[in-house]
Amino acid sequence: MLSGLIGAVALLGSLAIAPAPAVASAPEGGISAEVDAAPTSTTFSLACTNGNFRGEAQVTASLEYSGGQANWTTTVDRYRITRSNGQSRGDKANIDLEFVVKAGVLSNLKTASANSSDAMRQDGSWHDLGLGKTMSNAPLQHPYPSEPLSAMVDVRFTFDKSNGDPSCRSWKIGDWGRAVKDVRTSPGAFGRDDEISSCTVQTSGATCSIAKTDTKASTVSVTSGLDSGWVSGQLSASWTTSRAVSVSCTSPQLTAGQRWAAYPSGTYYTFSTFARLFDVQALVAPGHAFEVDGGVGCEATGTPYCGTSHAVPLIRSAEHTAQGIRITGCGEPGAQIKTTNDPGVGWYTIESGAAYVGLDGSFDVTTKRRVDQQAVVKSMGTIAAESNRVTPQARLTAATLAPSGGVQITGWAEPGSEIRSTNDPHAGWYSIEGGRVHAQSDGSFRLTTGRLVDGWAVIQSFGRHQSVSNKVIPTN
Incomplete structure (x- = not known):
């Protein structure tokens, strides 16, 4: 320009x-x-009393977004049932769990429940239970988006008594839905x-x-x-x-x-x-x-046209791909383009077959050959001339939200180079959180990172040369 x-x-x-x-x-x-590092689960206690019986439960509610849907799991981790005033003992109590996505006060959009066996002990001690259920694809919005939603977890104790089984309930109501x-x-x-x-x-x-x-x-x-x-x-x-x-x-x-x-x-x-x-x-x-x-x-x-005066070839772009390094540029129309790993040994026809500069003066070739990890070509036209050398750009091919958190990225870069990520390129690039990641011998790499740049997935490769990749918006 x-x-x-x-x-x-x-x-x-x-x-x-x-x-x-x-x-x-x-x-x-x-x-x-x-993104804020908020927890994905919360633990709370619920308790209620009826007559000479008191029931207590430790409950964990967890939330995961995976595969395009919100999954809400609630578990009664432990329970304790205590008797008082000389109440006789029986060990056939029950605990029932229900959790609900509510719209307003009366409307339940979705409900999940789990029931214990008829064998809950009433000895005043804490017992592990693990009574849980997952509500898959829990609705994050009401069919009428302005209608507020809430979440309710309800635990019901049915106590074991010889002449009629009393019961009580305790519940927690709180936020549910979506946020920007x-x-x-x-x-x-x-x-x-x-x-x-x-x-x-x-x-x-x-x-x-x-x-x-x-x-x-x-x-x-x-x-x-x-x-x-x-x-x-x-x-x-x-x-x-x-x-x-x-x-x-x-x-x-x-x-x-x-x-x-x-x-x-x-x-x-x-x-x-x-x-x-x-x-x-x-x-x-x-x-x-x-x-x-x-x-x-x-x-x-836009890029200016090549014209017809590039007797010495000019590389305009080079990027890593699954097939090798894609090189585009300008040259003398009709001249053959060759590549090499060592200019001192010789220059060779492109691996997929002979490639020539087009009538508009442009060429587009893909080769696995490189010199000092850089893209370079030689045109065989009126004169035999070697091009400029260009560091190939690292390229992301996919970025998806990982079920366990973060973004899973795949792509291509200089073989053996370290792949780093960042939240701010001006502050620096850092090794991947789970440990150093390097491009394989074929240039491919796969990693998971929690770092994004303005919501975009992007990496930089650090090898013999450095290269910032293209940007990709993560998808589910």
């Missing part, structure tokens, strides 16, 4: 040159999106995922113009299945669903192949969604959103 064209043109009233704003589709660094936390905002961002219009120059030194009126919608991206309308309401009490935008801008002089594009402007949000139970919360998923503000912006984008 030509010097001086990196800035963006912000069209907020009059046309003016402004610094490039944040990118709504892939913001860079700046804010840590570390760790909200970070970047005002003045461009919605680059929703372009208004663009034009491309075919000749270096030319300009092009855009003039268009359109309506652009705000967007919410959540991988958790939660209602996007509810999420947007948590992000902003005055959330704007859409805005009419109008743009008219002319580019400065561009290089052949560059685009002049117009985007809506607005506020970019990153956040985390949680399921919550009493004082417990479980991470559902990170998310991001873009709220349009009615403004627009224009900027130069």
